[in-house]
Amino acid sequence: MNGKINIDDLFKAAFEDFEAQPSPEMLDNILGDAFDVSVQSSFDDFTLTPSIHIWENITDSLPTEADKLISTSFDEFAVTPPAHLWNNINDSIPAEADKILSASFDDFAVTPPAHLWQNISESIPSEVDQLLASSFNDFEATPPVGMWASIQGELDVEENFDAKFQEAFAGFEPKPSEHILNNLLSNKFDTGVRRAFMRHEVTPQEAVWDRIKPYIRFGPTIQRHLPTIRRMAAVILCLFLFTFLINQYKEIGTDVATTTTPPKTTSKTNINTPTTTIPAEDKAEQPLESIYEGTTDRVVFTEQQSVNSEAVEERVEEVTSQFISQSFTKNNEKSPFNLGGSSSLPPASAGNNDITLLSPTYTKATAPIENERTDNISSIPSTVSGLDTYAPSIIISNPNLSDFDQLEVSNAAQGRGNEYIVQSNLMDIEEDSDLAKMMLSYKGAYISASYSHYNSWILNDAVRDGLTDPGQELIDYVMSLGKSFGVGMGYQFTPNFGIETEFLRSNLSQSYQELTTSVVSNKSFVDATYFYVPLSLKYQVNRLSSMNKRIPRTLSAVWGMHYGRLQSEKLDGNRDIEVGTEDYLIQQELGVFTGADYHFYLSPNVHFTMGLRAAIGTDFQYLSAPFAAGTPYNVQVGGRLGLNYRFATRKYKWSRGIY
Amino acid sequence: MAEVLTLGFTQEELIKGCIAGRRDAQEVLYRYYSPKMFGICLRYANNYHSGEDILQEGFIKVFNNIDKFRGEGSFEGWIKRIFINTAIEHYRKSTNHTGHAELEKASFKQVSEVAVENLATQDLLKLIQKLSPGYRTIFNMYVIEGYTHKEIAGKLDISEGTSKSQLARARNILQKMVKSNNE
Incomplete structure (x- = not known):
């Protein structure tokens, strides 16, 4: 189709009915000579106005600007006919023509204008766009936990970012992806719901955690180690209990054996003793029962009986006349007595068999009124076997001691007479188990030096508040080590009981870790130096080694109280603690402690100890309510090494009732 | 190698820390699991505040009974069961009045x-x-x-x-x- 309008035709059509009549002068002129001139001149002033409808017709028919644009836009417009049209054409025209026609369209191609494709391509989504869009259908990304905190931290608070942020999301409404909606509205309802909630997460408000915290069990670091401390304490307690029970068992066994043995007094003597009760004092004052175990092959146990003095004298006379003469006439080779002048015992000369040599004092002092035990009676050593009918209650046989010494010691052990001090050359008898027994039977003073290494815990208000108050920084304890050294002194009232005090310089260290939501957390530590004075009561159990009777073994337990005073404090090793915060440290401490030690004897007067200690103390000002919330504590749990020196190099006090 | 959940804690360390009563471990565990569990709570609750109540109750149960987790199965599954049971308990309590x-x-x-x-x-x-x-x-x-x-x-x-x-x-x-x- 040609879009152009033929203006000439239109013009002709407009004048189709137009008729003009010339004037007579004009006709004359035309028909005369002057026709040409007149014709020309007659048209000089000729003007003709066309009728209005003509112009209207023209203007209506004229193409507008838009028409022109449309027209030009179709200049290169071409439409490729659909395939079936050609098929129809092809079917209806002759074959030869088909070929010609077909051939004529072989190279037929219509290229659309460049701008057309651009317009199309800009308005339709690309394949990539579609893929990209569909891949984000289910996309949900939760920001990392610390991100918001980081953002908030970096922003200027004054800008009130939170409010702006919330405002920005005020009208935000997330829309479900198409497939979720389809699933929900289709028969896959359950799947749709399940899928919708598959990754559904809602962060609760911070206040919820604050509400939860008070209801859940919270254990500070020290409490976390309580199971270990309890186990250690249980082991120590079991050891003590076991040792105590064994000792009790042996003691009971000894008593039972003694009481069940028929007394031989009546068969050996004719004395009717008015009272034959066994004094409890004797049992109580035999603290080293275990030592007897190692000496039963040499010692004859007897039970001392209390008698009145008249009965004793009568009995002594009888015994003296009845037995002693026999005894010493049997053993006249060597006298068992070799007394010094200072002794209360009568002097005896060797080889003198005369009974008159025995003074009345001696007979009174040594006259045994006894229920002699029959066990191990055959093991009475040969050196005193001659005294079989006049044997002392407990007979000690030691090849390094003279017979008299042995007898004297035996008497002392029975409680008769005074307490004797035996001078002995320890070097001569150090291979004997008696030395070990002497070590264990020590009574007297000693000095000591000690070193301790322990876990130290400074539990103070600041940390406690931080752990419980959500408004404070969250701080936790980190295990720290402390140490102390000092000197001390003690006194053994009996081989079992004693007291001890020390002067210690202790370093307590405590590390703290600030807990934050970021990986990096701040750490700091406090060093505090205290001066401690502990005072303790000591109970110890003494035994000879069951493997080697020459090795003394002692296990002791201590309980006591300590006083401590803060000497200095440092933060992070070099900084002074800020004024005001030093109150977090205990200034003057009062506490309790307990522990246990194992003693290793190096010589009779030197031994070292290895043991455990646990101590806890608080400030004086908190003593009125030591378990109230907010009370600061210093806690130490650790090991202790000690070196002890006894003031008895060559003198040993022989405990009554031991030998 | 054990999966590190957050703040350098593995799941096993978290559990042990919570059993020992470590506050930091408790908080990490709460912050890690609370969004998921709160989602569950909200589904069973009729409003936000009821959801918070269930969440609070559930976490208290988790922390107080975490030593009973024997390591059989998923820890998250164990926690989830506690929360569902807590929600059911809430439902039971509410129906006690209405039947x-x-x-x-x-x-x-x-x-x-x-x-x-x-x-x-x-x-x-x-x-x-x-x-x-x-x-x-x-x-x-x-x-x-x-x-x-x-x-x-x-x-x-x-x-x-x-x-x-x-x-x-x-x-x-x-x-x-x-x-x-x-x-």
Whole structure:
């Protein structure tokens, strides 16, 4: 189709009915000579106005600007006919023509204008766009936990970012992806719901955690180690209990054996003793029962009986006349007595068999009124076997001691007479188990030096508040080590009981870790130096080694109280603690402690100890309510090494009732 | 190698720390699992505050019983079960006052009040929360948690038939609500 309008035709059509009549002068002129001139001149002033409808017709028919644009836009417009049209054409025209026609369209191609494709391509989504869009259908990304905190931290608070942020999301409404909606509205309802909630997460408000915290069990670091401390304490307690029970068992066994043995007094003597009760004092004052175990092959146990003095004298006379003469006439080779002048015992000369040599004092002092035990009676050593009918209650046989010494010691052990001090050359008898027994039977003073290494815990208000108050920084304890050294002194009232005090310089260290939501957390530590004075009561159990009777073994337990005073404090090793915060440290401490030690004897007067200690103390000002919330504590749990020196190099006090 | 959850804690360390009463481990565990569990709580609750109550109660149970976790199965699954049981407990408490008849009385009265144009998870959650407690609990347990009707009947002390019928009604109500909100 040609879009152009033929203006000439239109013009002709407009004048189709137009008729003009010339004037007579004009006709004359035309028909005369002057026709040409007149014709020309007659048209000089000729003007003709066309009728209005003509112009209207023209203007209506004229193409507008838009028409022109449309027209030009179709200049290169071409439409490729659909395939079936050609098929129809092809079917209806002759074959030869088909070929010609077909051939004529072989190279037929219509290229659309460049701008057309651009317009199309800009308005339709690309394949990539579609893929990209569909891949984000289910996309949900939760920001990392610390991100918001980081953002908030970096922003200027004054800008009130939170409010702006919330405002920005005020009208935000997330829309479900198409497939979720389809699933929900289709028969896959359950799947749709399940899928919708598959990754559904809602962060609760911070206040919820604050509400939860008070209801859940919270254990500070020290409490976390309580199971270990309890186990250690249980082991120590079991050891003590076991040792105590064994000792009790042996003691009971000894008593039972003694009481069940028929007394031989009546068969050996004719004395009717008015009272034959066994004094409890004797049992109580035999603290080293275990030592007897190692000496039963040499010692004859007897039970001392209390008698009145008249009965004793009568009995002594009888015994003296009845037995002693026999005894010493049997053993006249060597006298068992070799007394010094200072002794209360009568002097005896060797080889003198005369009974008159025995003074009345001696007979009174040594006259045994006894229920002699029959066990191990055959093991009475040969050196005193001659005294079989006049044997002392407990007979000690030691090849390094003279017979008299042995007898004297035996008497002392029975409680008769005074307490004797035996001078002995320890070097001569150090291979004997008696030395070990002497070590264990020590009574007297000693000095000591000690070193301790322990876990130290400074539990103070600041940390406690931080752990419980959500408004404070969250701080936790980190295990720290402390140490102390000092000197001390003690006194053994009996081989079992004693007291001890020390002067210690202790370093307590405590590390703290600030807990934050970021990986990096701040750490700091406090060093505090205290001066401690502990005072303790000591109970110890003494035994000879069951493997080697020459090795003394002692296990002791201590309980006591300590006083401590803060000497200095440092933060992070070099900084002074800020004024005001030093109150977090205990200034003057009062506490309790307990522990246990194992003693290793190096010589009779030197031994070292290895043991455990646990101590806890608080400030004086908190003593009125030591378990109230907010009370600061210093806690130490650790090991202790000690070196002890006894003031008895060559003198040993022989405990009554031991030998 | 054990998966590090957050702040350098592995799951095993978290559990041990919580058993020992370590506050930092407790907080890390809470912050890691609370969004997931709160989502569950909200599904069973009828509003946000009830959800918080269930969340609080559930975490207290988790921390106080974490030493009973024997390492059999998923830890998250164990926690999830605690929260679902806590939610059921809440439902039981609420029905103590109204009785089981509430299950039967539940109606579709709130559908007309729903005025959401598009359905996102949050919107769906709102619709679920508009269900009556009985419908909501059964629907959650069956459709999302995957409990069987037998298990639901055991836990809620109802018959299997009731569970099935209530589920069908809940599903029907929810579908209607979804449709009405997208028309």
